[in-house]
Amino acid sequence: MTQAETLGKAVSKFGASAKAKLGEGGQPEDQLRNPLETLFADFAEMLGKPADALTLIGEKSLAELRTRPDFAVQINKALIGFIEVKAPGKGANPTVLSGLFRAACQGFLSEVRGRLGR
Numbered sequence: 135m136t137q138a139e140t141l142g143k144a145v146s147k148f149g150a151s152a153k154a155k156l157g158e159g160g161q162p163e164d165q166l167r168n169p170l171e172t173l174f175a176d177f178a179e180m181l182g183k184p185a186d187a188l189t190l191i192g193e194k195s196l197a198e199l200r201t202r203p204d205f206a207v208q209i210n211k212a213l214i215g216f217i218e219v220k221a222p223g224k225g226a227n228p229t230v231l232s233g234l235f236r237a238a239c240q241g242f243l244s245e246v247r248g249r250l251g252r
Contacts, residue, residue, distance in 0.1 A: 137180065140180055141180065144173060144176035144177065144180070145173070147172070147173070147176070148169050148170070148172065148173040148176075151168070151169040151172065152165070152166055152169040155168070155169065156222065161221075162221035162222055163204075163219050163220060163221040163224075166219050166221075166222075167192070167204070167219065170190070170205070170217065170219065171190050174188060174190055174207070174217075175188060178209070183209060187209055187210050188207070188208070188209055189207075189208040189209075189211070190205040190206070190207055190208075190217070191205060191206040191207075191208065192204065192205060194206035194216070201241060203216035203217060203218045204217055204218055204219040205217040205219075218239075
């Protein structure tokens with residue numbers, strides 16, 4: 135199987151799992167948590183990482199930014215990024231958001247840009 139086919143299979147599996155969970159009620163954003171964890175485990179496998187190399191840590195607090203992304207992402211215990219999940223249809227464009235979510239997104243983006251020297 136080619137890498138593109140493997141990626142397509144992982145994304146299709148995510149879509150099917152998310153669709154099934156979203157159709158059963160509950161908070162839409164929360165219904166995406168398990169399908170996302172599975173999707174990222176599939177990504178790690180595609181990259182040749184052992185199953186236990188990738189860790190998604192739920193609700194990781196970033197007190198200095200006054201925000202709490204849905205997941206912190208680690209590979210071999212090294213922090214490589216964050217995932218903020220939004221309910222389907224909500225979007226995550228900070229230029230059209232309001233309130234606390236807008237402030238959290240802008241603070242987070244400023245921190246990332248600062249660390250990247252931009």
